[in-house]
Amino acid sequence: MSGDRVAELEGRIVELVQRTAPPGWRRIDLRCAATVAVSEVTATVLAADGTAVPSEGVPSQLTDLLMELRRAHYEPGRGTWFSALFLIEPGVVERLYNWDFDPLWAPPIPAECYQRDQVVMPRAPEHTPAWLAARLEGRGPEYRPDPDPEPLNPVQQMQLMTHDLAMLLADHAPALWRRLHGYYQAVGDHVEFPPVTVFSDDGTTRPWTPPAAAGALLDRLRAGMYAFEGGVWSRFEFQVRLDNGRVIVDGTYQRDAEPAWNTEPSADDVRRELQRFPMEQAPDWMSRRLGGAATRTFRKARVFDHAGSDGARPSVSRPPWPPTRPNASPSTCTTRRWCGPPAPTPPTSSPPNAVTAYR
Known part of the structure; x- marks a missing residue:
């Protein structure tokens, strides 16, 4: 990939779109989905009077430039x-490229289009x-929780929100x-991910159902944060906004309080x-839903010796435990994040419940 060539093509694409837009335009959303075999290009313009004007067609030159950019x-x-x-x-122009998710x-x-690609x-x-x-293979995708998810450190958590979630929602949201x-919000197999409210520049507000991959991403965030931190949230409230040419994600986690369910989860x-x-x-609310039964459980800890650098995953560096001493107690200990004599004192503050992430 040549950065100079990409920048040149991006500039030509933006210039062509602006030149062919109606006078006084206020915003243009341009989307291209493509393989080597097929492409679809749509443009929606916010006119000077604040109305949305969908394109009836785009110049073939624009399609050619987008395919060349790809x-x-x-x-x-x-x-x-x-x-x-x-x-x-x-x-100002924001460019979002989807390398990893189904363009839907x-x-x-046909499968042949992906095969040729x-x-x-x-x-x-x-x-x-x-x-x-x-x-x-000609099948539709299935989204299932990972039975053994890898931990997500704070850098990876931010990447999932600022890149993956922002890209996925922005790419498929109404123009x-x-x-x-x-x-x-979720507990066990009870998951609630209702339609998102869309506030548009033409003054309209509407509900919109995100793609299934967005729910899978949020489940991945939930499980990955638990694997890294040891705590789990039950509700994540988020906002994705376009602010001065940048896509920004704001989010708030609810960890201990019970969410306001739309339908009641079961015991x-x-x-x-x-x-x-x-x-x-x-949390107390889980105990109540279990009829007051004890809810003290023990997580399966991942054993490691020291924290990685710059937010990297913890690592293991110890030699194998001698098989001749099966009943001896090892001199190292497993805590929430650190292990090894002496064990550092774990932090007393909880992970932050609110985050603002910038692309």
Whole structure:
């Protein structure tokens, strides 16, 4: 991928879109979904009078430039983007490239389109997401919780929100959105992810159902934070907003208080929650839903010797325990984050419940 070539093509695309827009335009949303075999380009303009004007067609030159941009982005083994979104306002442009998520063609394109893409611009197995593997085989993707999720350190948590979640929601939200507000709450198998409220620049407000991959991302965030920190939240309220050409994500976690459920979870949901996320003392509301039964459980700790640098995952550096001493007690100890003599004192403050993340 040549950065200079990408920048040149981006500039030409923006210039062409602006030149062909109606006089006095206030905003233009340009989206392209593509493989080497098929492409779809849509443009929506916010006119001078504040009304939304969807395009009836785009110049073939614009489509050619976008396809050339897609080729310019290709990296051997990693691939290139499946959809691109340009949010254009006078004097400022936000560009979002979706390399990892299903672009959700409607109707779905044939498997042959993805197969040809894989021949011309192949991806290595480690860069082939599960949804793409399914599409290559002619199947629809399935989103299931990871039974053994890897921990997400604070840097990875921020990346998931600022890049993955922001990209996914912005890419599929109705054109001309300015702010997306929603929440995700769960206990056990009881998950509530209702439609997000969309506030648009044309003055309209509407509900919108996010793609299933967004719910899977939030479950991944929940499980990854638990694996790293030892605590789990039950509700995440978020806002994605476009502010001066930047996509910003604000979020608030609810850890101990019971969410205001839309439908009541069962006691079995609470039991499954404690099986998946064991904790020394469950919140009072879980105990109440279990009829006052004891909710003291123990999490399966990952054994490690020291914290990694710069937010990296903890690591193990000890030699194997001698098999000739099966009953001896090791001199090291396992705590929430640190291990080894002497063990540092764990932090007394809880992880922050609110976060603002910038792309």
